[in-house]
Amino acid sequence: MGELDLKNLRIDYGARMIIRDFNLAVRNGEMMSLLGPSGAGKTTILKAIAGLLAPAAGDILIDGQSVRDVPPEKRDAVMVFQKPLLFPFMNVAQNIGFGLRMQGQPGREARRHIGAILALTQLEGLEHRKVHELSGGQQQRVALARALVLKPSVLLLDEPLSNLDANLRQRMRELIQTIQSETRMTMLFVTHDQSEALMISHRVALLLEGRLRQVGAPRELFYQPADPEVARFFGGRNFFQGHVRDGKLHSDLGVFPVGPQNGNGHVRTATIRPEDIRIAPRATGQSRGLRGRVVKTRFEGSSTRVVVACGANEVMVLTPEDAFRPGQEVEITVPPEKIRLFPGD
Amino acid sequence: MKKSSRRFFGSIVGATVGLPFLSLVLWSFAERWFYPALWPQAWGLRAWRYITSTAGFQVMTAIGHSVVVAAVTAAIAVVIAVPAGRALGQYDFKGKDLVSVLLTLPIIVPPLCVAMGLHLWFIRLGLAETYAGVIGVHLTFCLPYAIFVLWGVFANYNPDFEDQARSLGASRAVVMARVMLPMILPGISVAALFAFLLSWSQYLSTLIIGGGRVTTLPVLLFALMGSGDRPVAAAVSLVFVAPAFIALLFSARHLGNRSLAGVR
Numbered sequence: 001m002g003e004l005d006l007k008n009l010r011i012d013y014g015a016r017m018i019i020r021d022f023n024l025a026v027r028n029g030e031m032m033s034l035l036g037p038s039g040a041g042k043t044t045i046l047k048a049i050a051g052l053l054a055p056a057a058g059d060i061l062i063d064g065q066s067v068r069d070v071p072p073e074k075r076d077a078v079m080v081f082q083k084p085l086l087f088p089f090m091n092v093a094q095n096i097g098f099g100l101r102m103q104g105q106p107g108r109e110a111r112r113h114i115g116a117i118l119a120l121t122q123l124e125g126l127e128h129r130k131v132h133e134l135s136g137g138q139q140q141r142v143a144l145a146r147a148l149v150l151k152p153s154v155l156l157l158d159e160p161l162s163n164l165d166a167n168l169r170q171r172m173r174e175l176i177q178t179i180q181s182e183t184r185m186t187m188l189f190v191t192h193d194q195s196e197a198l199m200i201s202h203r204v205a206l207l208l209e210g211r212l213r214q215v216g217a218p219r220e221l222f223y224q225p226a227d228p229e230v231a232r233f234f235g236g237r238n239f240f241q242g243h244v245r246d247g248k249l250h251s252d253l254g255v256f257p258v259g260p261q262n263g264n265g266h267v268r269t270a271t272i273r274p275e276d277i278r279i280a281p282r283a284t285g286q287s288r289g290l291r292g293r294v295v296k297t298r299f300e301g302s303s304t305r306v307v308v309a310c311g312a313n314e315v316m317v318l319t320p321e322d323a324f325r326p327g328q329e330v331e332i333t334v335p336p337e338k339i340r341l342f343p344g345d
Numbered sequence: 346m347k348k349s350s351r352r353f354f355g356s357i358v359g360a361t362v363g364l365p366f367l368s369l370v371l372w373s374f375a376e377r378w379f380y381p382a383l384w385p386q387a388w389g390l391r392a393w394r395y396i397t398s399t400a401g402f403q404v405m406t407a408i409g410h411s412v413v414v415a416a417v418t419a420a421i422a423v424v425i426a427v428p429a430g431r432a433l434g435q436y437d438f439k440g441k442d443l444v445s446v447l448l449t450l451p452i453i454v455p456p457l458c459v460a461m462g463l464h465l466w467f468i469r470l471g472l473a474e475t476y477a478g479v480i481g482v483h484l485t486f487c488l489p490y491a492i493f494v495l496w497g498v499f500a501n502y503n504p505d506f507e508d509q510a511r512s513l514g515a516s517r518a519v520v521m522a523r524v525m526l527p528m529i530l531p532g533i534s535v536a537a538l539f540a541f542l543l544s545w546s547q548y549l550s551t552l553i554i555g556g557g558r559v560t561t562l563p564v565l566l567f568a569l570m571g572s573g574d575r576p577v578a579a580a581v582s583l584v585f586v587a588p589a590f591i592a593l594l595f596s597a598r599h600l601g602n603r604s605l606a607g608v609r
């Protein structure tokens with residue numbers, strides 16, 4: 001079992017409130033990402049769950065039991081820190097066996113578990129290495145193995161990939177995913193990288209400035225962001241306002257059908273993702289697109305970011321073609337079905 | 346540095362450290378050595394025979410006293426310096442600057458003044474002319490040194506290691522013994538070594554507080570030097586610097602290689 005329930009959590013550092021009104025339920029066997037920018041309070045939450053920080057208010061439940069009065073060493077939630085933090089005076093096998101020794105497991109049993117985890121984390125043959133003789137990626141895997149070997153109900157991972165280069169990062173991410181689906185261990189995976197969160201997890205919880213903003217499946221957060229700030233975090237750049245009348249949104253960028261359930265006469269905010277806008281050089285003759293002029297472009301390799309001035313608005317477009325230059329007259333088309341209208345307050 | 350220049354600097358350092366020793370060694374084996382001879386005119390083992398047989402008991406007792414006093418001083422200094430250094434290196438609190446000034450005071454004030462001042466107090470407390478009193482006065486400067494060493498160690502110490510260990514199932518006490526201690530062991534060795542050698546070389550403060558009753562090796566050494574027998578004084582001096590020499594070799598061998606990288 002491995003259910004994690006955070007109820008109305010508030011965490012302070014001295015007089016500073018870091019986390020407030022935090023509610024999150026992680027299901028048994030789930031891989032949940034806790035996503036947020038640097039300083040949002042992700043590490044703080046993990047430390048509270050691991051018992052290394054006492055929350056100012058609220059409760060933490062593991063498998064339905066409150067653990068507020070349980071010291072960290074007795075909690076069935078193990079945290080892996082951002083840095084590997086391998087004990088320098090122990091070799092790899094001793095590091096991995098640290099938790100087992102704390103549990104008082106007999107040597108033979110422990111060696112069997114360590115052997116299995118070495119295989120799972122692809123560290124075979126390194127068990128007698130000194131810690132400083134390992135590469136960064138190997139150190140990170142030892143840190144992971146050291147926690148995995150304890151088979152905790154909940155594994156708390158604090159940006160375990162952030163110190164690795166792009167290549168290694170992908171391999172390590174796949175390794176964690178494989179281990180998760182093989183062991184069905186409940187994991188709370190902290191990251192500041194939105195694509196990493198979308199790729200690795202069953203569900204994503206987005207934390208902005210100490211508050212939980214949205215929880216849901218990766219596609220849900222990406223395609224149906226709850227508010228403009230969530231959309232902005234996932235790369236949304238084009239926000240515009242319009243009047244809702246007769247099931248249509250009337251805005252500077254055009255009139256879009258938004259369904260009858262949306263209230264009449266209200267000013268509402270909508271967004272369209274840069275990659276959903278189609279852009280073309282201005283054609284002669286009749287067209288139904290919006291006219292605009294390229295303000296600037298940024299080449300990003302497989303795509304190019306183009307900022308287009310359309311009347312009073314600036315629209316950002318992401319296009320696979322590197323065919324636009326500043327000053328050029330263009331035409332953009334906004335597909336109505338890709339418009340995301342935010343719920344009103 | 347190139348190998349040749351390293352050898353050059355090495356020999357300069359070796360000469361400055363070694364030459365005074367050489368003259369001590371020569372003196373300890375000299376039977377007769379009068380000015381202006383560059384070399385002793387007669388060699389012999391009289392001095393060594395004297396300090397091992399005639400005065401042997403005296404020398405051995407003095408060594409024993411010195412070892413006990415220095416070891417106990419070093420042990421107490423380290424036991425207090427570890428928590429103190431941790432508090433200073435890991436936490437910010439009001440009055441930290443004041444603590445730092447207070448710690449430097451016994452180091453900059455001459456030991457003579459400290460010993461004189463303490464003497465009156467120690468007489469009242471019944472600590473004068475006792476081992477406890479001598480250890481107490483040695484601690485007044487050994488302890489600040491030890492605290493400064495461990496302050497530095499803990500300033501570079503990453504407490505996340507302890508949090509990680511606790512999350513892996515280690516209790517607070519186990520974390521101290523199995524994680525913190527091994528991590529700061531090099532620092533503890535340096536602090537203990539410092540404290541031991543400082544205490545070992547004390548003469549004036551031992552004499553004032555111990556009142557001649559606590560005869561450590563330096564006290565005996567001065568007595569023998571006063572007698573004007575230079576070969577004997579040289580031999581005792583060599584015995585006196587032996588532990589410092591051993592400590593130097595030990596620290597070069599063990600602390601130099603020991604990586605402090607994990608502490609960060």
Ligand SMILES: Nc1ncnc2c1ncn2[C@@H]1O[C@H](COP(=O)(O)OP(=O)(O)OP(=O)(O)O)[C@@H](O)[C@H]1O
Binds near residue numbers: 039
């Ligand atoms: N020991 C501390 N004392 C006071 N404030 C702290 C302490 N640790 C963290 N904070 C503050 O708490 C806030 C949240 O920090 P936290 O480390 O949880 O962020 P994070 O989301 O993990 O960021 P990152 O992605 O950079 O690791 C930050 O504003 C930080 O300055």
Ligand SMILES: [Mg+2]
Binds near residue numbers: 042044158
């Ligand atoms: Mg963090």
